[in-house]
Amino acid sequence: MTQLSSTDTDTSAEAEPQPDERREAWAARLADSLGNGYAEHHIIGGSDLWVRVARDSWTDAATAARDLLGCQFFDWLSAIDWLPSPFGRDMDAQEDNPEPKAADPMEQGHAGGETRFQMVMRLYSITEHMGLTIKADLPDGDLSIDTLIGVYPGADWHEREAWEMFGIHFNNHPDLRNIYLPGEFEGNPLRKDFPLLARRVKPWPGIVDVELFPGEEDS
Amino acid sequence: MTAVGTDQRQQLAYVATQAADARLNVEIETEGMTLNIGPQHPATHGTLRLVARLDGEQVVEAEPIMGYLHRGYEKLADVRTYPQVTTLINRIDWLGSFANEVPFILAAEQLMEVEAPPRAAWIRTILFELSRLANISLFLGDMGMQLGAITPVFFAFRDREFVLNQIEAVTGGRFHPNFDRIGGLKDDLPKGWIDETRGVMVKMRNFCDELEDLLLGNEIFEARTRGVGVIPADVALSYGLSGANLRASGVDWDMRRDNPCGLVHDQLDWKVWTHPDGDSFARYWVRLQETREATHMIEQMLDGLPGGPVMAKVPVIIKVPAGEAYVATENPLGVMGYYVVSKGDLGPFRVKIRSASFNNISVTPWVMRGVYVPDVITILASLYFILGDIDR
Numbered sequence: 153m154t155q156l157s158s159t160d161t162d163t164s165a166e167a168e169p170q171p172d173e174r175r176e177a178w179a180a181r182l183a184d185s186l187g188n189g190y191a192e193h194h195i196i197g198g199s200d201l202w203v204r205v206a207r208d209s210w211t212d213a214a215t216a217a218r219d220l221l222g223c224q225f226f227d228w229l230s231a232i233d234w235l236p237s238p239f240g241r242d243m244d245a246q247e248d249n250p251e252p253k254a255a256d257p258m259e260q261g262h263a264g265g266e267t268r269f270q271m272v273m274r275l276y277s278i279t280e281h282m283g284l285t286i287k288a289d290l291p292d293g294d295l296s297i298d299t300l301i302g303v304y305p306g307a308d309w310h311e312r313e314a315w316e317m318f319g320i321h322f323n324n325h326p327d328l329r330n331i332y333l334p335g336e337f338e339g340n341p342l343r344k345d346f347p348l349l350a351r352r353v354k355p356w357p358g359i360v361d362v363e364l365f366p367g368e369e370d371s
Numbered sequence: 372m373t374a375v376g377t378d379q380r381q382q383l384a385y386v387a388t389q390a391a392d393a394r395l396n397v398e399i400e401t402e403g404m405t406l407n408i409g410p411q412h413p414a415t416h417g418t419l420r421l422v423a424r425l426d427g428e429q430v431v432e433a434e435p436i437m438g439y440l441h442r443g444y445e446k447l448a449d450v451r452t453y454p455q456v457t458t459l460i461n462r463i464d465w466l467g468s469f470a471n472e473v474p475f476i477l478a479a480e481q482l483m484e485v486e487a488p489p490r491a492a493w494i495r496t497i498l499f500e501l502s503r504l505a506n507i508s509l510f511l512g513d514m515g516m517q518l519g520a521i522t523p524v525f526f527a528f529r530d531r532e533f534v535l536n537q538i539e540a541v542t543g544g545r546f547h548p549n550f551d552r553i554g555g556l557k558d559d560l561p562k563g564w565i566d567e568t569r570g571v572m573v574k575m576r577n578f579c580d581e582l583e584d585l586l587l588g589n590e591i592f593e594a595r596t597r598g599v600g601v602i603p604a605d606v607a608l609s610y611g612l613s614g615a616n617l618r619a620s621g622v623d624w625d626m627r628r629d630n631p632c633g634l635v636h637d638q639l640d641w642k643v644w645t646h647p648d649g650d651s652f653a654r655y656w657v658r659l660q661e662t663r664e665a666t667h668m669i670e671q672m673l674d675g676l677p678g679g680p681v682m683a684k685v686p687v688i689i690k691v692p693a694g695e696a697y698v699a700t701e702n703p704l705g706v707m708g709y710y711v712v713s714k715g716d717l718g719p720f721r722v723k724i725r726s727a728s729f730n731n732i733s734v735t736p737w738v739m740r741g742v743y744v745p746d747v748i749t750i751l752a753s754l755y756f757i758l759g760d761i762d763r
Binding site for chain 1: 730
């Protein structure tokens, strides 16, 4: 059974370029292949690579990552809503109609961005043992992006999830409907302006956990 | 005689034509039938509903319907603090709960730039692998039950109990330990635990031997699993299958060996098992080998356990600096990752949970096209999912 298993637990990392150099190389190859569709990238030393592309280059970026970088493994796809929650963090029912908190400025994360909604996908190369996260901005008026099913068939369910949770439309998706929520459900729960009703109705007792212990002055 | 003979021949010919007509009619007039499997079928490990459109005994199309157990953890995590989130994510894969906490804590630690002390990292890895035993041992028995052999599932429940006892002795919780903390662990190991665990590892290996005797050589088991539900490597990768399901398709990739972020698997001597076939049998075989491998890993870790504290210096009130991190580990069911976005608050701004079963089950419409009805159960059982891990 030796051919079925592998015992090479230590890789010869010294001989190959360091991971961060390889990440730089990945970013450069993606930038080459996408041209104007490439926005920027961000590397966290020794850990990860974030890339932001234009919305129109979304599927091209996935294709390039699969074919040029060898990212055959489709990890996941989702979206992120950068709007600061109008309800604050606790969402407790101290008052019936809370004043909307002063709007914090929206701050996008690694690799930047301009819009409230961003798409995020995570791909992984099982040969290089490195992954990358690709983001794309979605303009507020037009929350739609091309489907990735043609590149990674596994994107199907993830896109359905993003559709119901964030209300993002995927062009050319053959079967875009709710995956978890009932069909008649209204709203997009993971948007920050969708209230968590359970918390609005009854304060959560667990909130005491974040109070200081007796005798603790400061953190 | 001749007349009778002629009659007989005529009769036989008549019967033959009738039978041929009947066959023809059956083939022509069969209407598609829709079969609902679940939500409460034992093969679904929870409440998965599978709608299968049948043509005779063959599945034309199968579609899993989820959401019966959707608890909205990603939304709930928005309003909780970091230590409170582990309580939620314990319930994702409820058979190997401790393993759920690990990638989340590692992601938070990465953002805070704290590192658990060596002893904590080792105990974490021990509990991580014990969760794997608790999780996969149930699969090993349950798969037998799905195929009609009751005995393995009794063995599984019997021996899994020893593992749960060990987890309970450390954490106080059999199913939901909630033991991992940012910066280390809640407590150290209790006295005498290491020797007891060594005994349990021997029991678990005996359990694997028993199942190997019971099932792997069994003619019925082989007939029902060999060549059933074959998933080629490229399909498995493009659907994001992970864990034993991917390794059973011949892909030699294990996060424990290739991305050992924070855990100590890279300091142990073990190997990654793969199988080239990609069928249900291969998935069972790989998991059986992995269970054995996990017992060896735990024994090595018990031998080499370093001393020292189990908790790093972290503030009482945990505020995680702004940033983003994605950490994934090789959990019992496959790759599980948390994408954590922090804005410097008491709690995360956004948590995306990448659970293994969601991707593993998304391949079912592809793999079930054209299989026979009994094979549906085999495939569902061999892909091995936990509903909490799909619905989150």
